[in-house]
Amino acid sequence: MLSILASSAFRRVAVVAVAFCVAAFLLFAFIYWQTAVFETRRINGLVERQSATIAKAPGEQLLWTVNTRSAHDLHWVSFAAVFGASGDLVAGNLRQVPPGLPLDGKAYRLDLTQLDPSRPDNEPVIVVGRILPDRRVLVLGRSIEQLAELRAVVIRALALGVIPALILALGFGMLLGHRTNLRIKAMQVVLDRVRRGHLAERLPARASGSDFDQLAIDVNHMLGEMERLVNELHDVGNNIAHDLRTPLSRVRALLERAGRVCTTREDLGQAVERAVVGLDQASGIITALLRIAEVEHSQLGASFGPVDLSEVAHEVLELYGPIAEAKGIEVRLNLTSAATAKGDRGLLFEAIANLLDNAIKFTPDNASVEMAVFDAPAGPAVRISDTGPGIAPKDRDQVFARFHRLDQSRSIPGSGLGLSMVQAIVRRHGFSVSLANGATGGCIATLLCATESGTIDAEPKSLGLPALPDQTPALQSG
Amino acid sequence: MNVLEPSLDSRGDPNDSCRILLIEDDLEMADTIRRDLSDNGYDVAHAASGVDGLIMAESGGPDLLIVDRMLPGIDGLTIVQRLRDRNMHMPVLILSALGEVNERVRGLKAGGDDYLTKPFALSELMARVEALLRRPSENRATELRIGSLTLDLIERSAKRNDRSIDLLSREFKLLAYFMARPNQVVTRGMLLEHIWDCHFLPQSNLIDVHIGKLRRKLDSPGEPQLIQSVRGQGFILLPDA
Numbered sequence: 001m002l003s004i005l006a007s008s009a010f011r012r013v014a015v016v017a018v019a020f021c022v023a024a025f026l027l028f029a030f031i032y033w034q035t036a037v038f039e040t041r042r043i044n045g046l047v048e049r050q051s052a053t054i055a056k057a058p059g060e061q062l063l064w065t066v067n068t069r070s071a072h073d074l075h076w077v078s079f080a081a082v083f084g085a086s087g088d089l090v091a092g093n094l095r096q097v098p099p100g101l102p103l104d105g106k107a108y109r110l111d112l113t114q115l116d117p118s119r120p121d122n123e124p125v126i127v128v129g130r131i132l133p134d135r136r137v138l139v140l141g142r143s144i145e146q147l148a149e150l151r152a153v154v155i156r157a158l159a160l161g162v163i164p165a166l167i168l169a170l171g172f173g174m175l176l177g178h179r180t181n182l183r184i185k186a187m188q189v190v191l192d193r194v195r196r197g198h199l200a201e202r203l204p205a206r207a208s209g210s211d212f213d214q215l216a217i218d219v220n221h222m223l224g225e226m227e228r229l230v231n232e233l234h235d236v237g238n239n240i241a242h243d244l245r246t247p248l249s250r251v252r253a254l255l256e257r258a259g260r261v262c263t264t265r266e267d268l269g270q271a272v273e274r275a276v277v278g279l280d281q282a283s284g285i286i287t288a289l290l291r292i293a294e295v296e297h298s299q300l301g302a303s304f305g306p307v308d309l310s311e312v313a314h315e316v317l318e319l320y321g322p323i324a325e326a327k328g329i330e331v332r333l334n335l336t337s338a339a340t341a342k343g344d345r346g347l348l349f350e351a352i353a354n355l356l357d358n359a360i361k362f363t364p365d366n367a368s369v370e371m372a373v374f375d376a377p378a379g380p381a382v383r384i385s386d387t388g389p390g391i392a393p394k395d396r397d398q399v400f401a402r403f404h405r406l407d408q409s410r411s412i413p414g415s416g417l418g419l420s421m422v423q424a425i426v427r428r429h430g431f432s433v434s435l436a437n438g439a440t441g442g443c444i445a446t447l448l449c450a451t452e453s454g455t456i457d458a459e460p461k462s463l464g465l466p467a468l469p470d471q472t473p474a475l476q477s478g
Numbered sequence: 479m480n481v482l483e484p485s486l487d488s489r490g491d492p493n494d495s496c497r498i499l500l501i502e503d504d505l506e507m508a509d510t511i512r513r514d515l516s517d518n519g520y521d522v523a524h525a526a527s528g529v530d531g532l533i534m535a536e537s538g539g540p541d542l543l544i545v546d547r548m549l550p551g552i553d554g555l556t557i558v559q560r561l562r563d564r565n566m567h568m569p570v571l572i573l574s575a576l577g578e579v580n581e582r583v584r585g586l587k588a589g590g591d592d593y594l595t596k597p598f599a600l601s602e603l604m605a606r607v608e609a610l611l612r613r614p615s616e617n618r619a620t621e622l623r624i625g626s627l628t629l630d631l632i633e634r635s636a637k638r639n640d641r642s643i644d645l646l647s648r649e650f651k652l653l654a655y656f657m658a659r660p661n662q663v664v665t666r667g668m669l670l671e672h673i674w675d676c677h678f679l680p681q682s683n684l685i686d687v688h689i690g691k692l693r694r695k696l697d698s699p700g701e702p703q704l705i706q707s708v709r710g711q712g713f714i715l716l717p718d719a
Contacts, residue, residue, distance in 0.1 A: 273710065276599070283597045291678060294580065318648055319674055322687040350678050 009180040013173025017166050024162045032154045036147050043126050043142055044107035051105060051128040051140045054080075059134070066092045066138075079115065079125070079141035082132075090136065097137055103129040115141060124148075183212060187219075199227040240289065244282050251278035288417040295347065295424040307348050309339040309380055309449065310373045316352045317371065320360060327365050331356070334372040339380030341449030343429045348449070351425040351433075354418040355384045355445045362388030362443065379450020390437040399435065422447075495521045496611055499540035501531030501557065502573065503549050511544070514600050515607070528552030535561055540568060542611055544603075547574035547585065555588040562589040569610035573598075582677065601711035605663040614658040622657040625717035627696070627704060629657055638704075643695050648673065652692055656705060656715040665712035689713055 004010055054065055062082065069080040070093035081092025089095060097103075098114050105128060112123040127141040186204055193201045202223060205216035258271030317333055324331045341348065352371075359369045367387040374381060391399060400423040426433045430451035436444045498520050502508040508524050515522045523538065525531035528551035535543055535557065543561070547554040558570050572590040574581060585593045592606050622629040628637045634650055636643040645653065652673050656664060666685040670676045689705060696704050702718045 276710070279597070280599075287595070318646075319676070319684060322691050323684055325691075326687050346675075346677065349676075353678075 003181055004174050004177040007177035007180050007184075010173040010177030013169055013176060017169035017173070020169065021162055021166055024165075025158065028154050028158045032151055035150060039147055039150070040109075040126070040144060043144055047126050047128045047140050047142050048105065048107050051130055051138060054140070055105075055130055055132055055138055062132075062138075063091045076112070076119075076123075077143045077145075079127075079139070079143075081139045083137040083139070085135040085137075087137075092139070094139055094141075097129065097139060098127060101127055101129045101139070103131050103137060105130040109144075110141075112143070180212075187216070194223060199223065199230055240285070243285055247278040247281040251275045251282075254278070285417070288421065292417065292421055292424045295421070295428055303344045303346075304342055305345070306340050307343050307345045309341055309348070309352075309382055310335045312345065312349050312352055313371055313373050313382060316349060316356055319353065320356050324360050324369065327360065327363075329360055329363055329365065330368045331360070332368060332370045334370060334374075336372065336374040339373050339375045339382075339449070341380045341431075343431070343449065347425045347428070351422045351447060352382055352384075354422045355382075355433075355447065358418055359384050359386035359388070359443070359445070362386055364388065376448070379448055381449060382447045383444060384447075385438055385442060385444045387438075387440075387442040390441050390443045391435055393437075396435045400433075495519060496541040497521045497523070497538070498542045498544060498607070499523050499525065499531070499535055499538060501525045501528065501535075501543070501545040501549065501554070503527060503546060511600070511603065514604065518604055520607070528554070528557055532557050532560060535566070536564065539566065542607060543568055543570045544607070545570060545572055545590075547572055547576055547581070555585065555590075558589045569613065571603075571606055571610060599665075599710070601663070601708075602665050602667060605665045605668065605712060608662055609659065609664075609668065612659070612662060622654065624657050624660050624715065625704070626701075627653075627657065627718075629654055638696060638698075638701070641698065645692075645695065649688075649692050649695070652688065653696075656713070660715050660717055663708050663711050663714050668712070 054062055057065060066080045066082050069078055070091075073079070073093060079092070079094055081094035082090040083097050084090050087097055094115055095118075098110055100114070101108060101110065107126050107128050110125050110127050112119050112125050115125060115127065123143050123145050124147070125141050125143050127139060129137060129139045132138055183204075190201050190203050202220045203216040205213045205220060207213070254271055254275050258268055258275075262268040262271055313333060313335070317331055321331060356369070356371060363369055363386045369387070370383075370385045372383045372385075374383070400419050422433055426447065429449070432448045434446050434448070436446070438444050498515055500508060500511055500515070500522055502511065502524070503526050505526060508526065512522045512524055523534060523540065525534050528549040531545065531549070532552055534540075543558075545554040545557055549557075554572055554574070558572070561568075561570075569591045570589060571592045571594060572585040572588075573594050573596060574585065575596040582593045582595075591610055594603060594606060620630065620632045622631065626639045629650075630636070631654070634647070636645050636650065636653060652669070655669070655673060669685050686707075689707075693703065693705055704718060705713050705715050708714050
């Protein structure tokens with residue numbers, strides 16, 4: 001019950017209901033007030049006119065009219081009386097001239113007790129007093145008790161209209177609150193399961209487009225992304241374990257056997273040398289992984305600057321040229337236009353080096369590789385095309401994943417981390433890298449050195465320091 | 479302290495023996511490094527904590543300091559900074575199991591002269607220690623001459639005996655690096671860092687291919703090989719005459 005009252009849906013409905021009640025009350029109060037003012041004014045006018053009319057009548061007729069009016073009045077609604085110049089009652093149903101009543105023919109509001117002290121109730125009365133030509137005094141009055149009745153009617157209407165609406169609204173609010181609570185409880189159950197490791201769980205979401213469903217859909221998206229990352233991490237963990245265990249188990253077996261079997265210094269030396277190679281391989285993997293993590297998480301913004309991509313491509317080619325030469329591979333450098341990217345020179349060098357290294361590795365001997373640097377409409381780009389086997393479209397996303405190595409490349413040495421490194425560098429810069437197959441086979445890797453939004457998140461943000469008071473421009477005088 | 483004193487006093491050959499202070503908290507690692515350095519003729523003292531290491535470095539004034547980055551007590555970088563603050567300018571080699579580029583930059587900024595990431599090959603450590611101790615003096619020579627090889631640093635030309643050798647600029651830089659360090663093992667890592675300014679390890683056996691290319695230019699048939707490979711370590715320039 002308490003949780004329903006605390007639910008946001010109930011609170012919202014309750015606020016609306018209270019606002020509705022206040023509005024209704026104000027409306028009724030206004031209607032009553034306007035009606036009362038109008039009625040009072042009407043009765044004022046009526047009594048004043050009657051008083052004037054009666055006063056003009058000749059003496060006999062005047063007395064007759066006053067007597068008739070007071071005789072017909074059984075409920076103390078209408079009063080009429082004529083008093084002598086000395087204040088004694090001549091005719092009518094009042095006992096005295098109301099004390100304090102100005103005798104000027106204008107309407108005044110008095111209490112009934114002022115008219116007749118024997119009546120204890122405080123009924124409001126409109127009274128007009130006037131002095132007749134023969135010095136007698138005419139007093140006419142009319143009770144406006146009916147206005148009080150009007151007020152009672154208004155309050156009754158208010159009660160009849162508003163209270164059921166209020167009850168209905170609160171009930172509706174509680175129902176909504178209850179339903180909201182049910183949904184939230186269902187979500188909590190699911191999220192609790194997610195927290196305990198069941199990442200495949202999803203929040204119930206209908207396609208109604210309500211805010212709740214939209215929220216559920218968003219959370220489900222987030223859960224999907226989390227699940228993917230965790231699975232990827234799990235795969236990476238497995239792959240690390242596998243790729244580390246392979247050389248380690250080899251080293252272990254090698255050393256164990258060497259210790260048992262080797263009898264000569266040379267045999268032992270050879271075994272140890274092979275063991276060291278295996279260990280270097282294992283630590284190389286760890287180093288590469290740490291580098292990737294470092295690139296992904298470090299603050300590199302400070303080292304960002306303009307980088308001449310043609311120059312970097314030249315240097316990469318200088319580094320890798322001899323190795324391509326040794327395989328009889330011709331690397332053609334195609335510089336069509338000047339291309340300057342904003343980034344970390346060392347990292348861009350590494351990314352391009354990794355792409356070229358890959359291209360050389362997968363290109364058969366005596367074939368060719370092309371490295372092109374150009375200023376594409378989308379931004380400066382480096383394109384490296386090889387004449388190797390290419391990558392099937394379904395594998396293209398996977399090759400960037402850590403440790404992913406296509407089956408056909410298992411025989412080629414490497415940690416399988418080169419493209420992951422490229423991906424990490426590219427992401428750090430907000431750039432993009434894509435793979436495609438050439439028309440005549442081979443793989444085309446394109447590094448586009450432009451950010452989508454045109455800004456780089458690694459850039460140091462402006463500190464937004466407020467201007468110092470003494471830096472405000474001084475007023476010019478004279 | 480009590481480790482340093484006896485080893486300082488027992489300096490056998492005052493001409494040759496360089497005193498190295500090793501500050502490393504992994505005792506097994508320290509023992510192996512110490513033995514290897516001793517085998518190579520160095521006089522080694524060991525401190526297992528940052529505090530001991532700092533005291534020993536300040537009082538002993540070793541010729542070279544090898545310091546682990548992460549130590550109990552005072553960390554490696556602080557030690558180096560304090561020594562530099564006190565105007566002690568012995569070469570410092572920082573060992574670290576921490577990441578690559580950023581940590582390396584921090585290490586060198588703190589006053590380290592070289593930075594080696596764990597795990598490393600002992601031969602790499604030896605080569606770097608030797609390189610730090612035998613740092614080429616800042617002379618104004620315009621010509622380097624090792625055996626039959628002559629390098630003109632002004633004209634950027636190379637000659638072996640009278641045969642002129644046509645070198646690309648990077649090859650020239652590579653050869654000059656070797657000629658400044660004759661009879662000294664140079665590792666692939668050192669070459670990558672100093673010649674190519676490259677702080678990642680390319681996956682392919684790049685350096686060997688570059689050396690091979692340089693060798694073919696340097697050595698005519700019948701001439702002895704100037705740059706020789708040292709198995710499991712790197713390369714060495716041996717004067718031929």
